[in-house]
Amino acid sequence: MNAAFTVLVVLIIIAAILLIVVVLLQNGKDGGLATNFTSANQTLGVRQTATILEKATWYLVFFILVVSVITVFVGRGNTATGANEAISTEILNQAEQGADEAPAFPISQENPEAAE
Numbered sequence: 001m002n003a004a005f006t007v008l009v010v011l012i013i014i015a016a017i018l019l020i021v022v023v024l025l026q027n028g029k030d031g032g033l034a035t036n037f038t039s040a041n042q043t044l045g046v047r048q049t050a051t052i053l054e055k056a057t058w059y060l061v062f063f064i065l066v067v068s069v070i071t072v073f074v075g076r077g078n079t080a081t082g083a084n085e086a087i088s089t090e091i092l093n094q095a096e097q098g099a100d101e102a103p104a105f106p107i108s109q110e111n112p113e114a115a116e
């Protein structure tokens with residue numbers, strides 16, 4: 001595989017893990033894990049934890065979307081030039097070798113009409 005393809009896949013995995021963490025930190029119906037940080041926010045007078053987590057969620061989703069689309073194009077380019085050529089070359093080599101050889105399946109000598 002291409003090194004760029006591998007790097008993009010690793011970036012997607014890291015962003016997905018970060019997205020999981022950010023979503024778990026957000027306030028849900030029952031408070032979520034962010035309830036542990038609300039007392040510190042109220043003490044310091046900062047009430048922006050929810051907006052920061054919400055923005056981080058959207059940025060990570062957008063990042064994963066864009067990098068995924070780029071990865072599809074990098075992966076297609078990689079397959080079109082490398083793997084397909086290798087497969088078609090192998091098929092041609094097998095066809096050239098098989099032209100001189102007898103067929104691989106047995107033909108019954110007892111009933112010649114069954115072979116047709």
